[in-house]
Amino acid sequence: MIDGSRKTRGPAGAEHLLTNIERSPSGARGPTASSGARSSLGGVSRRIFVCGASAGLAAAALGCAPGATRQSLSPQPPPKxxxxxxxxxxxxxxxxxxxxxxQPWFVAIEGMNLSIQRDESCELPAVDPQNRELALSVGAFIENLSLAAGAAGFTAEIEIVGQDPKEDHELARVSLIPSEASGYNLERLEQRRTLRKGHLDRPLDNTTLAALTGPLDHFAFFPADSAEGRRLAELTYGANEQQTWRDDAQRELAMWMRLADEEVEAQRDGLTPEGMEIHGIAGAVVRRYDNEDVMSKRFRERSLKMVREQLDAYGGWLVIRGLSGLEGLIQTGRQWQRSFLLARELGVAFHPMTQALEEKGYVDLVLEEFGGSGGWPQFLLRTSFVAPEDYAAPVSPRKPVAWFVDVVER
Ligand SMILES: Cc1cc2nc3c(=O)[nH]c(=O)nc-3n(C[C@H](O)[C@H](O)[C@H](O)COP(=O)(O)O)c2cc1C
Structure with a gap:
């Protein structure tokens, strides 16, 4: 185990009682080609056969082409x-x-002054009732904002104005002050992605780990075959199982699935087949599902099988600790994002699997067994080397800027 606490700060009082519940994004996976299609999906079996018998362009023409991606979305006008x-x-x-x-952020713009708010329509009450993850996500957004502003010749002065991501609507204020361009490599922002497949089962070496965790104040890395690594896998699988059979969490997951290409184009958020790395014939099948299929027994069982497979081969677990409360969560989200932005050039995949931090009965065990200096575990990341050819381009959709901003008249 490598423990990387760089600073010592105590956990914040009783805030360690994280009650968040996460879902099983991996659970979004549908049946594979070999599983065949459900009879309710009229016409799919025949389609699979045709696709399977075809190759290359012919297969693409028949519907085995890639599904909608960030790159395939139609351009949208900028905000006025x-x-x-x-x-x-x-x-x-x-x-x-x-x-x-x-994408739970909203920005009110007044000149070069920004009010960063949470978008209540993007909250996940069944899996993130305290908005803990929302705050971590907004932290990652703020980090990107700061880096992008720096590269464009602005210093982002950031003030956290809220205290509780559940209660406070406005979370931070940012003023962009002209300054010298930082030279930060923005390709890192463009190329970062979550990778759930292709994880190699060898632990990170110390040099890679040191580079990857440079931005983190408090972390620990446990190789997959260490006692702690095996324990985290056990807790993660158990929490996934519990969550997958919890109807409210599964219903919420279904609501955020964007299975059909038209839905991806219209909504530009949520979990897509391409984003979840369901390609080829399996992708073509899943794109024909409706969201109700996500609630089926078969779908849930397949999801858990995928989780089991993910936990069979990987490098290890990066546990990131941080303080609870809005400021601590935003800080942790920012640091995580800085680390994430280095992952591709280091040949490392990050796959957040945070269900064990969120499901009742598992949270306390993780906090008890994996807490440490600097706060409480806020992220459990399956972290592995990946072959360069398996490090695909980012594909998850994003809402255009005009959809998440409002211009305040001066
Ligand atoms: C707070 C947080 C929790 C997440 N939890 C999971 C998770 O449990 N499983 C998973 O597969 N992905 C998880 N993700 C990854 C998101 O699904 C992913 O960031 C999103 O789909 C956008 O894709 P991208 O990272 O490739 O841009 C999480 C991300 C964040 C910020």
Missing amino acids: GVDPALVEILRLAALAPSGHNA
Whole structure:
């Protein structure tokens, strides 16, 4: 185990009683080609046969082409009355990761002063009732915003104004002050992605780990075959199982699934087949599902099988600790994002699997067994080396800037 506490701060009082509940994004996976299609999906079996018998362009023409991706979305007009440099900064900020890809941020713009708010329509009450993950996601958004602003020649002065991500609507204020461009490599923002497949089963070496965790104050890395690694896998599977059979969590997951290409184009958020790495024939099948299929026994069983497979081969667990409360969560989200932005160039995949931090009965065990200096575990990340050819481009959709901003008249 490598423990990386760089600073010592105590956990914040009783705030460690995290009651959040997460869902099983991996659970979003549908049947594979070999599983065949359900009879309720009229015409799908025949389609699979045709696709399976075809190859290359012919297969693509018949519906086995890739599903909708970030790159395939039609361009949308920028918001009116906003400086184009700011529009670009906000576009890059929104490339941040978020639970269920809900993109729970909203920005009120007054010149170069921004009010960062939570978007209540993007909350996940069944899996994140305290908005803990929402705050971590907004932290990642703020980090991207700060880095993009720096590269564009602005210093982002950030003030956390709220205290509780559940109660407070406005979370932070940001003022962009002209300054010298930072030279930060924005390709890192464009190229970052969550990777759930292709994890290699060897632990990270110390050099890679040191580079990856440079931005983190408090973390620990446990190789998959260590006692702690095996314990985290056990807790993660148990929590996934519990969550997958919890109807309110599964219903919420279904609501954030964007299975059909038209839905991806219209909504530009949520979990898509391509984003979940369901490609080829399996992707073609899943794109024909409706969201009600996500509630089926078969779908849930398949989801758990995928989780089991994910936990069979990987490098290890990166446990990131941080304080609870809005400021601590935003700080942890920012640090995590800085680390995440280095992952691709280090050949490392990050896969957040935070269900064990969220499901009742599991949270206390994780806090008890994996707490440490600097706060409480806030992220459990399956972390592994990945072959360069398996590090695909990012594909999860994002809402255009005009959809998540409002211009305040001065
Ligand atoms: C707070 C948080 C929790 C997440 N939890 C999970 C998870 O449990 N399982 C998973 O597969 N992905 C998880 N993700 C990853 C998101 O699904 C992912 O960021 C989102 O779909 C956008 O995709 P991208 O990261 O490739 O841009 C989480 C992300 C965040 C920010």
